[in-house]
Amino acid sequence: MSPPERIGFVGTGSITDAMVRGLLAEPAAVPQVVVSQRGADISAKLASDFPQVSVSADNQAIIDDCDTVVLAIRPQVAEDVIRPLRFRDGQRVISVIAATDRLALTEWVGAKVHLTQAIPLPFVARRKGVTAVFPADAGTAAIFDVLGNAVECETKAEYDLLAAASSLMATYFGIMYRTTEWLVDNGLPEEKGRAYLAPLFAGLSEAAILAGPKIDFIEISREFATKGGLNEQVFRDFDQKGGTGALTRALDSVLKRITDR
Ligand SMILES: NC(=O)c1ccc[n+]([C@@H]2O[C@H](COP(=O)([O-])OP(=O)(O)OC[C@H]3O[C@@H](n4cnc5c(N)ncnc54)[C@H](OP(=O)(O)O)[C@@H]3O)[C@@H](O)[C@H]2O)c1
Numbered sequence: 166m167s168p169p170e171r172i173g174f175v176g177t178g179s180i181t182d183a184m185v186r187g188l189l190a191e192p193a194a195v196p197q198v199v200v201s202q203r204g205a206d207i208s209a210k211l212a213s214d215f216p217q218v219s220v221s222a223d224n225q226a227i228i229d230d231c232d233t234v235v236l237a238i239r240p241q242v243a244e245d246v247i248r249p250l251r252f253r254d255g256q257r258v259i260s261v262i263a264a265t266d267r268l269a270l271t272e273w274v275g276a277k278v279h280l281t282q283a284i285p286l287p288f289v290a291r292r293k294g295v296t297a298v299f300p301a302d303a304g305t306a307a308i309f310d311v312l313g314n315a316v317e318c319e320t321k322a323e324y325d326l327l328a329a330a331s332s333l334m335a336t337y338f339g340i341m342y343r344t345t346e347w348l349v350d351n352g353l354p355e356e357k358g359r360a361y362l363a364p365l366f367a368g369l370s371e372a373a374i375l376a377g378p379k380i381d382f383i384e385i386s387r388e389f390a391t392k393g394g395l396n397e398q399v400f401r402d403f404d405q406k407g408g409t410g411a412l413t414r415a416l417d418s419v420l421k422r423i424t425d426r
Pocket residue numbers: 175176177178179180181201203204205224237238239240242246261262263264284285286287
């Protein structure tokens with residue numbers, strides 16, 4: 166299935182900016198994009214950067230003009246923004262609104278739309294974002310496959326688990342930050358630490374992708390750990406001295422927060 170002819174966005178903040186830039190990078194994947202005038206700075210910049218972008222101050226006009234509509238407002242205002250809008254039966258509606266229950270969204274939308282939820286990440290701007298999508302929907306997957314790749318979830322439980330996993334982003338950079346701090350405390354200039362760690366982590370992520378889905382991460386970990394060597398020692402310490410426990414507890418707790426709402 167191909168991406169839609171005309172896609173509309175209600176809420177033009179950071180994630181809409183990233184999605185539109187990804188969709189319209191050369192070669193553009195969609196011919197026309199309509200974004201809400203709010204937020205004003207981002208919508209104006211998108212319209213000046215891309216001739217395919219038009220801006221509308223009327224959310225209802227965006228719904229009326231587009232077969233596929235992305236809802237990209239903050240959860241706090243979602244009900245007030247969505248409830249008054251009139252959607253069409255059969256319309257494709259993609260909500261990227263975090264922390265919002267599907268049943269509530271369905272009720273606010275009202276019509277019998279194809280409603281999917283998705284968790285795009287900022288890297289969609291470079292067409293390198295992996296996006297969890299629920300439920301599986303070919304039209305929604307076609308959009309996020311352009312922006313990187315879509316992982317379609319069969320159940321809400323799967324979707325919630327990927328939402329929990331997506332909460333590791335700050336920790337990834339946090340590990341780099343704490344390691345840089347440690348290097349600096351031990352006498353290395355900070356810029357050298359940063360210059361070393363970013364490519365090190367990038368190379369490791371690339372190795373995990375190149376290994377493909379059939380090779381367990383623990384096998385890759387062993388490949389990078391000589392018997393009795395430094396890597397083996399640090400992972401054993403991490404695993405046995407509280408690192409794995411802290412990680413698992415943090416994921417359990419974030420999953421609980423996701424499923425309790
Ligand atoms: N940023 C991410 O990486 C990311 C990733 C996945 C999901 N999400 C989710 O996506 C949603 C948007 O996130 P964001 O980071 O893009 O937030 P954001 O930068 O705050 O953007 C939200 C936009 O919604 C606009 N808005 C508020 N009321 C509106 C209305 N009545 N009609 C139309 N637009 C209205 C705001 O405009 P004003 O500036 O004029 O108030 C603002 O530009 C959130 O639910 C968030 O959880 C974000």
